[in-house]
Amino acid sequence: MDFPLLAEQTLNGIQLGILLFLLAAGLTLVFGIMDFVNLAHGSFYMLGAFFFATFFNLTNSFVLSIFSGLFATLLLGILTDIFGLRNLYSRNHLDQVLATFGLILFFNQLVQVVWPLDGLAIAMPPHLDGLINIGLGIEYPIYRLVIIGSGLFVALSLYLMVTHTRLGMLIRAGASNRTMLGALGVNVKLLFSYVFGLGAALAGLAGMLVTPIISATSGMGEQILILAFVVIVIGGIGSIRGAFIAAIIVGMIDTLGRSFLDVILLVFLPVNAAEAGGPALSSMLIYILMATVLFFRPEGLFPQQKR
Amino acid sequence: MRPNKFSGFNLAGIATILALSAPPALATDPIKIGFVTTLTTGAAVIGKDQQDAVNLAIEQMGAKMGGRNVKVIFGDDELNPQKGKQKTEKLIKRDKVDIVAGYIWSHVLLASVGTVTDANKILISANAGPSQLAGKRCHKNFFNISWQNDQTTMAMGEVLNQRNIKTLYVIAPNYAAGKNMVSGVERTFKGKIIGKDMTKWPTQMDWAAELTKVKSVKPDAVFTFYPGKHGGAFIKQYEQAGLAGKVPLYSVYTIDSIGLPKLQKAGLKAVLGSFMTQFWAPDMDNPQNKKFVAGFKAKHGKYPSFYAAQAYDSMFFIKSAVDAVKGDISNTNAMRAALEKADFPSIRGQFKMGKNHFPIQNFYLRKVEADSEGNWTTTLKNVVLKDHVDPYAKDCNM
Numbered sequence: 083m084d085f086p087l088l089a090e091q092t093l094n095g096i097q098l099g100i101l102l103f104l105l106a107a108g109l110t111l112v113f114g115i116m117d118f119v120n121l122a123h124g125s126f127y128m129l130g131a132f133f134f135a136t137f138f139n140l141t142n143s144f145v146l147s148i149f150s151g152l153f154a155t156l157l158l159g160i161l162t163d164i165f166g167l168r169n170l171y172s173r174n175h176l177d178q179v180l181a182t183f184g185l186i187l188f189f190n191q192l193v194q195v196v197w198p199l200d201g202l203a204i205a206m207p208p209h210l211d212g213l214i215n216i217g218l219g220i221e222y223p224i225y226r227l228v229i230i231g232s233g234l235f236v237a238l239s240l241y242l243m244v245t246h247t248r249l250g251m252l253i254r255a256g257a258s259n260r261t262m263l264g265a266l267g268v269n270v271k272l273l274f275s276y277v278f279g280l281g282a283a284l285a286g287l288a289g290m291l292v293t294p295i296i297s298a299t300s301g302m303g304e305q306i307l308i309l310a311f312v313v314i315v316i317g318g319i320g321s322i323r324g325a326f327i328a329a330i331i332v333g334m335i336d337t338l339g340r341s342f343l344d345v346i347l348l349v350f351l352p353v354n355a356a357e358a359g360g361p362a363l364s365s366m367l368i369y370i371l372m373a374t375v376l377f378f379r380p381e382g383l384f385p386q387q388k389r
Numbered sequence: 390m391r392p393n394k395f396s397g398f399n400l401a402g403i404a405t406i407l408a409l410s411a412p413p414a415l416a417t418d419p420i421k422i423g424f425v426t427t428l429t430t431g432a433a434v435i436g437k438d439q440q441d442a443v444n445l446a447i448e449q450m451g452a453k454m455g456g457r458n459v460k461v462i463f464g465d466d467e468l469n470p471q472k473g474k475q476k477t478e479k480l481i482k483r484d485k486v487d488i489v490a491g492y493i494w495s496h497v498l499l500a501s502v503g504t505v506t507d508a509n510k511i512l513i514s515a516n517a518g519p520s521q522l523a524g525k526r527c528h529k530n531f532f533n534i535s536w537q538n539d540q541t542t543m544a545m546g547e548v549l550n551q552r553n554i555k556t557l558y559v560i561a562p563n564y565a566a567g568k569n570m571v572s573g574v575e576r577t578f579k580g581k582i583i584g585k586d587m588t589k590w591p592t593q594m595d596w597a598a599e600l601t602k603v604k605s606v607k608p609d610a611v612f613t614f615y616p617g618k619h620g621g622a623f624i625k626q627y628e629q630a631g632l633a634g635k636v637p638l639y640s641v642y643t644i645d646s647i648g649l650p651k652l653q654k655a656g657l658k659a660v661l662g663s664f665m666t667q668f669w670a671p672d673m674d675n676p677q678n679k680k681f682v683a684g685f686k687a688k689h690g691k692y693p694s695f696y697a698a699q700a701y702d703s704m705f706f707i708k709s710a711v712d713a714v715k716g717d718i719s720n721t722n723a724m725r726a727a728l729e730k731a732d733f734p735s736i737r738g739q740f741k742m743g744k745n746h747f748p749i750q751n752f753y754l755r756k757v758e759a760d761s762e763g764n765w766t767t768t769l770k771n772v773v774l775k776d777h778v779d780p781y782a783k784d785c786n787m
Binding site for chain 1: 429430431433434437563585586587588589591592593594595597598599601602604605618621622625626629630631647648651652654655656657
């Protein structure tokens, strides 16, 4: 195990963590503030990818497509909230799960009707393609560095927004006591719609960022949504900071498990057992982590204060 | 409401009466063929290709087999063994189909096959060829019209030997077919496998960690198997990781006519010239294949995939047997005997059915190239394995 390999795998882990954070941020806000379980959150990830791929094939501009995609998913999120999900806030979690599961099926089928059955692939923009030498023998794909960079930028902006702006203050107030916030004359419903749209746009951004790597396909959201739920459970529901830290932890554990677990198992297991056990154990690692966190800190690592 | 203990009994009684009073199938009724494939989820594009091929075959035979009309009922397995089994049960019990075909996925087929054979009906796999059903769990009512999973990669192992590959890195999905594919390469490849990653299926779509490992151990070649949408994504990431052109990529069932138009549109030139092994290619030279490829291209404006080719073959396979029994498809013993003869026009030219009901056939080297109109396709090169019998056939006692 040499240094460049370890460093590149660490970057891979961070990159996966960043994507998970973008997805988990919206999920944790919606769950924490509105007490609303949104299984259809992965659909915004998928739709973000499709919007982005469509705009990109039309305009051939990466930045322009990202911004159009963000706007489209934001709008779609707000509309989904106003016309569909708003009525479900007062219902119990099981009803919410059922309704949003229905939305997943609806959106998955919708993209198969609107776009080609096998989804959309886009070419990697030439200036983002290829590898970059970042010293110490580490060669890393430029595009994955772009994902890390833009994700960190969004995380920082989100942090500043939540801690230093009026909207952020209202969001925090909504998370700790909804009724009181309403009594003080704040339009809570509208605030929730904004938060929902913001969450959708963040998930959409994650979908857009992976499109050049994995293409936009129907059902891509559910594959990553489970990991996002693990992230918010570990991080503490409602906590952006918790989501960020947990996402990086989950990303690292998943990547490093896939990279080095079989090598480690080989030390004390025969080849056959290590070959079979490696992939099985590495896909369980994050769930083992989640179970451990739940055992010692049932509220997650950074629980939200409720009053 | 308190549960009434008699209601279940009464319902069962009514069901029995209804079942007894159902009219026996008449020779004038259409023959019903159940076809299970994937029509939703990201793999729907494969199922669609098979569906198109089945419909083309039925159309070309004038929707008649053995003098009776034919009706195909499609079932969607949603790429899920549980759903596949449910749909199979529905086809057998509710739709009362005469014969079942289809199945893309080995794990779905393994979950569903018992439902059909227990009802003493015949199942014809149009893609999945898991080792279990070729060997110990072979069944007199189960036929395969494609290949056994290990065979294609056994041919691949030979190709790697011929090309003097000494060290190989393997990346494949961790499910029934993925394991069979890898064991096939291991059977014939004489060099050393210096790395092996079995990834989560079908959820893992990003291979950053695995490809970084490949870069670090520098093998002579990489072997992979990723069917459907995963294939295109894998090829893309292989190029993005800077491996294309440095470490040659050999694959099976990863690059096909389904993914190629999309890869061509995305300008992924790295895929041109890459090699794979397969039993068939669209340019195979025989009358049935020409009729199939020309008909498919005329209708759908693109090359058919091997999934489509096998689905097309399965319909003519069934027709040959129904013709032989003169439409009496409910006579399972006669049907089975006719299917064992396998006297039908196949897209691979001549066709021979092995004693474990898996084909005995040639495997070829295929290369990705542009055709005369500039469309990317796969073309046949040389024969790698001739009249090959799968390695599990010897374990089958039928």
